[in-house]
Amino acid sequence: MSWRKEQRRAERGYHHGNLKEALLQAALGLIAEKGAAGFTFADAARMAGVSAAAPYRHFRDRDELLSSIAERGFEQFESRLTAAWDDGRPDTVTAFERVGRAYLAFAREEPAFYNAMFESGLPVDANPALQAASERAFNVIRAAAERLAALASPGTPRPPAMMMALHIWSMAHGVASLFSRGDAARRKLPMSPDELLEAEVLIYLRGLGFPTDRRPQAKSAEPPPVPPEASSGSGVPPGGPWGKPK
Amino acid sequence: MSWRKEQRRAERGYHHGNLKEALLQAALGLIAEKGAAGFTFADAARMAGVSAAAPYRHFRDRDELLSSIAERGFEQFESRLTAAWDDGRPDTVTAFERVGRAYLAFAREEPAFYNAMFESGLPVDANPALQAASERAFNVIRAAAERLAALASPGTPRPPAMMMALHIWSMAHGVASLFSRGDAARRKLPMSPDELLEAEVLIYLRGLGFPTDRRPQAKSAEPPPVPPEASSGSGVPPGGPWGKPK
DNA sequence: AGCTCATGTGAACGATCTTTACATGAGCTG
DNA sequence: CAGCTCATGTAAAGATCGTTCACATGAGCT
Numbered sequence: 001m002s003w004r005k006e007q008r009r010a011e012r013g014y015h016h017g018n019l020k021e022a023l024l025q026a027a028l029g030l031i032a033e034k035g036a037a038g039f040t041f042a043d044a045a046r047m048a049g050v051s052a053a054a055p056y057r058h059f060r061d062r063d064e065l066l067s068s069i070a071e072r073g074f075e076q077f078e079s080r081l082t083a084a085w086d087d088g089r090p091d092t093v094t095a096f097e098r099v100g101r102a103y104l105a106f107a108r109e110e111p112a113f114y115n116a117m118f119e120s121g122l123p124v125d126a127n128p129a130l131q132a133a134s135e136r137a138f139n140v141i142r143a144a145a146e147r148l149a150a151l152a153s154p155g156t157p158r159p160p161a162m163m164m165a166l167h168i169w170s171m172a173h174g175v176a177s178l179f180s181r182g183d184a185a186r187r188k189l190p191m192s193p194d195e196l197l198e199a200e201v202l203i204y205l206r207g208l209g210f211p212t213d214r215r216p217q218a219k220s221a222e223p224p225p226v227p228p229e230a231s232s233g234s235g236v237p238p239g240g241p242w243g244k245p246k
Numbered sequence: 247m248s249w250r251k252e253q254r255r256a257e258r259g260y261h262h263g264n265l266k267e268a269l270l271q272a273a274l275g276l277i278a279e280k281g282a283a284g285f286t287f288a289d290a291a292r293m294a295g296v297s298a299a300a301p302y303r304h305f306r307d308r309d310e311l312l313s314s315i316a317e318r319g320f321e322q323f324e325s326r327l328t329a330a331w332d333d334g335r336p337d338t339v340t341a342f343e344r345v346g347r348a349y350l351a352f353a354r355e356e357p358a359f360y361n362a363m364f365e366s367g368l369p370v371d372a373n374p375a376l377q378a379a380s381e382r383a384f385n386v387i388r389a390a391a392e393r394l395a396a397l398a399s400p401g402t403p404r405p406p407a408m409m410m411a412l413h414i415w416s417m418a419h420g421v422a423s424l425f426s427r428g429d430a431a432r433r434k435l436p437m438s439p440d441e442l443l444e445a446e447v448l449i450y451l452r453g454l455g456f457p458t459d460r461r462p463q464a465k466s467a468e469p470p471p472v473p474p475e476a477s478s479g480s481g482v483p484p485g486g487p488w489g490k491p492k
Numbered sequence: 493a494g495c496t497c498a499t500g501t502g503a504a505c506g507a508t509c510t511t512t513a514c515a516t517g518a519g520c521t522g
Numbered sequence: 523c524a525g526c527t528c529a530t531g532t533a534a535a536g537a538t539c540g541t542t543c544a545c546a547t548g549a550g551c552t
Contacts, residue, residue: 016531035367037283042508051532053510058530062509118423119365121281162436163488166425167446171413174420177364179412190408200413204446207453262500288539297501299542304499308540 020058022048024072027065032112036066036120066116067127073113074133080106081140088147093210096144100172100201104194107176118173141165148210156209164208171200202241266304268294270318273311278358282312282366312362313373319359320379326352327386334393339456342390346418346447350440353422360427364419387411394456402455410454417446448487 016022026047030039041062042052059065084102088095107114116122117134124131145165152158180193189196262268272293276285287308288298305311330348334341353360362368363380370377391411398404426439435442 037367040508054531121283159488160436163445166442170420170424170446171417173424174416177423178416178419189412190406196412199409200416203453204450207449207451286539300500
């Protein structure tokens with residue numbers, strides 16, 4: 001039925017067929033190249049081989065194209081974070097750190113999406129669909145934090161999961177935004193952004209009283225019984241989260 | 247006798263007198279209003295009451311104006327961070343948190359500067375003066391981290407100050423960028439950005455093994471009268487940095 | 493007074509965003 | 523198949539912006 005029409009359009013459609021998709025792809029490439037600020041509507045049209053006015057049949061204006069990209073970015077972002085979280089397997093702490101790395105990986109591998117999502121200056125709360133997509137992505141981190149909070153050592157107060165999620169998010173975004181992007185604010189770092197974030201999160205979790213090392217803390221007054229789930233997987237190397245014995 | 251010339255120009259100079267300064271101020275206002283991306287060279291000229299070509303007598307192009315603003319912003323930033331640090335008085339941890347609050351305050355109170363400095367996408371490493379100014383600002387955080395690292399509990403490994411500084415910076419930037427700005431990505435938060443960052447830093451420091459209750463260090467010649475109640479104000483509640491457990 | 497140079501103007505070019513009137517052909521209906 | 527309709531693309535035009543260039547002006551110096 002309708003796939004035949006799309007088939008024909010795809011092969012060498014008259015009216016280009018799938019201009020909308022072509023424009024999104026073109027814009028992605030342009031944003032990755034020159035940043036969200038430097039990307040121009042006309043360029044996207046030119047790259048798609050149509051006139052400068054054609055995009056207006058598919059997007060109200062340049063901002064709507066950007067919003068569409070950001071929305072799609074949030075969806076892919078959520079998908080990757082969800083995959084990384086893997087429902088907390090094999091253990092909560094390991095999975096949590098994998099989420100952190102996935103965050104940075106996304107920022108690094110999809111600079112165009114990340115740029116549109118967080119650095120293009122477009123108002124998220126103005127577009128309900130965009131806000132919802134953003135919310136869903138954040139909820140992955142939030143749900144993971146929830147599970148992590150439940151691991152709090154008995155006797156210690158349980159940290160609010162929402163706060164933890166916001167903290168983790170701000171760390172990941174801070175590292176990504178400052179150190180893990182193109183040539184924006186790159187500096188000479190003593191370690192890779194991934195290592196930097198991993199150490200940061202580990203230290204933070206330790207500050208919350210989570211056991212991030214399978215060895216019992218000598219100086220700590222925390223009760224030694226460690227949930228078996230948290231003790232497995234990657235722990236803190238002896239000497240602290242920053243020591244990299246590799 | 248050159249002050250007379252500036253005097254005349256200032257009152258109602260023919261050649262506007264201090265166009266450069268006027269342009270910087272106009273640009274600051276415009277960036278605060280519409281973001282660095284939305285700011286236009288022509289608008290700044292119009293706001294200063296000159297023709298669109300006049301700014302080129304003072305700035306090579308639009309980017310140079312933006313760089314000038316960023317550079318000036320880094321200088322003010324450094325100045326405020328230095329004042330907040332106050333050489334670690336009355337005690338290192340208190341001063342350190344004051345730096346964090348100063349960071350957020352700057353981002354909130356000087357959105358135009360912050361935008362130009364961190365979110366305008368201009369290449370910091372392309373302009374040596376800009377890079378130097380940025381370096382100087384970061385060095386304040388770095389120096390503070392250095393002092394903090396020296397406080398490491400005996401017996402525990404001493405964390406690298408550089409890493410600590412990068413961590414703190416990423417936290418502050420993450421919170422500022424995500425939650426403490428205009429209407430960029432504002433969300434409903436369970437706490438203020440300041441509280442969020444303060445808790446984050448405190449938990450992090452605790453994870454490093456630092457005592458997070460405020461006490462003057464023996465290092466300085468500070469008077470000792472800081473009773474435990476000093477730590478009850480905005481310090482760490484007994485239950486943890488995030489407040490009372492429920 | 494007159495020279496000189498920094499500073500501002502006006503006009504102009506090319507690029508961009510956006511709108512408007514018009515063209516084209518794909519798919520449906522009879 | 524003829525013809526209608528509507529989605530989709532084009533061309534042209536207006537507005538704004540970044541930028542340059544020739545030119546004007548007047549401030550300060552000799």
